[in-house]
Amino acid sequence: MNEMSKNENLDIQIYNFAYLDENTKRMIRRALLKALCIPGYQVPFSSREMPMPYGWGTGGIQVTSACLIPKDILKVIDQGADDTTNAVSIRKFFQKTANVAVTEKTSDASLIQTRHRIPETKLKEKQILVYQVPIPEPLRFLEPRETETRKMHALSEYGLMYVKLYEDIAKHGHIETAYAYPVKTNGNYVTDPSPIPKFDNPKMNNSPAIQLFGAGREQRIYAIPPYTNVKSLDFEDYPFEAMKANFKCSICGSSDSYLDEIIVSDDGKRSYICSDTDYCKEQTKLNSKKED
Amino acid sequence: MFRHRLLQRTNQIKFKKRRLIMKQNFLFQASNISKYYGQNIGCKNVSLDINPGEVLGIVGESGSGKSTLLNCIYGNLEVDEGDIFLNDKSKTILNFTKISEPKLRLIQRSDLAFVHQNPRDGLRMNISAGGNIGERLMAIGHRNYGEIRQIAANWLEKVEIDVSRIDDKPSTFSGGMQQRLQIARNLVTRPRLIFMDEPTGGLDVSVQAKILDLLRNLVRELGIAAVIVTHDLAVVRLLADRIIVMQNGNVIEAGLCDQVLDDPQHKYSQLLVSSVLQV
Amino acid sequence: MYVAVKGGEVAIDNAHSWMSEIRRGDTSIPNITLDQISEQLTLGVDRVMSEGSLYDKDLAALAIKQSRGDLIEAIFLLRAYRTTLTRFSYSKPVNTANMTCLRRISATFKDIPGGQKLGPTFDYTHRLLDFKLLAENEAPISPTKKYNDNKMPHVLSFLNQEDLMQNEKDNNLDPIDITREPISYPTSRSARLQALSRGDEGFLLGLAYSTQRGYARNHAFVGELRIGIVDIELYIPELGFEINVAEIILTECETVNQFQGSKIEPPQFTRGYGLVFGQTERKALAMALIDRALRWKELGEDYSGAPAQDEEFVISHCDNIQATGFLEHIKLPHYVDFQSELELIRKIRADAKVNMKR
């Protein structure tokens, strides 16, 4: 046995399955059940100190840990990609502590933990999408006080939220929010979709998958049950508009997926590629099949 | 001296009688309100009521407890003693000191409005004039940008602010304009009762006159009841139907506006009235 | 299942092994031992234990070594480890009146029962670099005296006797455990004190300082500051009595503050309270000042808008592990969001140009 795998076995012995102890998991599962019963409502939970820094996905990690079972197939993405450093680090953590199977294929995964994106491949029933959330409070930047924002939700006092949208249009002719674009869940609570680009917002609506949101530092969990109405805030005469770069992926040629802009030469030439690396791979495969 | 007391008595009786009659369809009623700041009295044992469409003036020198009383009955300050009743749109009588905070807030932004002495306290200074007026509309469910903007523009016109200033922030407005904007922001959803704390306090005389005129017309036109706090008797003479006079946190005289101003019974009211006449 | 190892994975592994190498430093110099850290960098160890909320000198020393002396990183390591420990019981409240004091001073009375005791302190040292330490290998010897086991009652208890000091009433509620229940505002004093006790020393220091400079000034005197050893007692149901399970060092600070009195109460002194693991004097003092500032509501004082009076502001920002995590997370890739902003700003600029031409 080499040094590395010896250490890994040691870790598995020291820590419980998926790291957290069963009592903590039970506490989180209770919060999750409550969250699913009150879609979009932020349930306070007693977030634990994780071996990663707050702000680096500790909320999502705790939710994943509480949901994970040995036969799960886990996918972890950051910025839509499986190979970004933070995704790699979180995936490794669960391989080490839960020894679960991992995959990059969206359609194969039973649980997907994500930061900043929703996969392009349509999610299915029985899949769980776990979002990492930095600031769960959609009203936070309008009102810094938790005591106030909780009241605002309780009274659905969302006037101020719309004032912000009003001001954007008055100033720029557009709603200025490009990511973390607030939504109304089930016609009730205004909810922060986590910092996904607004291009992804429509995917939240009526999704067959369970969507769970974990904010570790802020000690909040919220959820969107399957097939729930999720509406991006807008005005009747300035409807919400999903938006992406108007180009094709320079790898797979796809024009319907969200694109990352990359600078490819010293004189600043740009190129565009899919942000969802799995989707890009699948599209490329499909293309080569067609050619065959 | 005897005559003086007798007069005071009859006045009280008259006042009580009127109150009994009004109770049937009162809009708002506060009974035995007391508020203490540590050992200091804010206001003590104050009762008042307001009928639909009526303007009540609260007068008294600085420190007499006017603002305290106003904030208590609006529900901004927790009272130490007393009850506050509102006869709401559906004719149910609500007690502010008993209802939940959510309910109170809901009432504050639908049935009631509050105009602060300092417009900075009542406006969002970093939001455009249009946004300031639109907020209450959006809060009650307006979702059409064009419409909201149109209503905001109409209200700017009503309070005599140039519509071209709709996207400017209040910080670029003069004091008088800010106060007019605050009034528009409060009236846009047509509350049934508006509270005002020295609404012309910080303004110079010519600007004051204009705002008072505007207020009088708006309140009459929309049939809104109002409670207006001021240390300036000229203001109540212009606006109020009835007044109460406060000293050291107590109400020392109450009655019809003209009656109290023309024939003050209490020594302190007499002093107040005469000091105005001297000016 | 096959997962391709990507650039990201290799980069992370390489970065970490480089870090380990650098941590060790020049290998011709002996490896620092945990004993050396816990014996000679005691105050650093104490800070890590207190803000890590785990009293274990060896683990704290290990954390300091592993973190290359970055104390916040070391606190983080201890906190993360703490999460994995099972909580099998709560101890009895410690009785600090029975503390075996290493140090005990009062700034309010010249002479006190049990006596003032300076103890091992930097106070009154001249802050001159001591070049003897460069060469030193012999242990300095300090004069010894038999420990005087006079009782050292709390100084503030004498004010209590005269009713000059506000009596802290037991509300008979179990204290909240903020590591087991999320904090909600307004919160209880027990939750506040816990949060402060494990809060960042620098943050608390700055806030406490601000109260002294007039941002919610509350005229604090150090009624008593004591550092010493207390027993930790655990009730064992099977035995039916308490047993001593540990001895730990604590720093306790009680400030005496003035209070105006109210309609129902004549003027009385009030208390700010600080209690921290280890020898952590600065932190305990700061904690006491902030505790007192946060009590304005309960004592019927004015809210002057000072940061130290704002419970939500203080408590939600005093934890350095939360703060550093969120601050540092902006190093993570954000290019998806940035891309979204790019698209929007291009669109707005294009529209603006069209409008300007018109």
Ligand SMILES: Nc1ncnc2c1ncn2[C@@H]1O[C@H](COP(=O)(O)OP(=O)(O)O)[C@@H](O)[C@H]1O
């Ligand atoms: N926040 C407060 N704390 C303590 N005393 C106050 C406070 N606000 C007002 N007071 C006192 O209560 C009394 C009434 O004040 P206020 O209601 O502001 O009077 P007015 O509006 O008639 O000038 C005054 O003696 C004032 O000093």
Ligand SMILES: [Mg+2]
């Ligand atoms: Mg006043």
Ligand SMILES: [Zn+2]
């Ligand atoms: Zn592609």
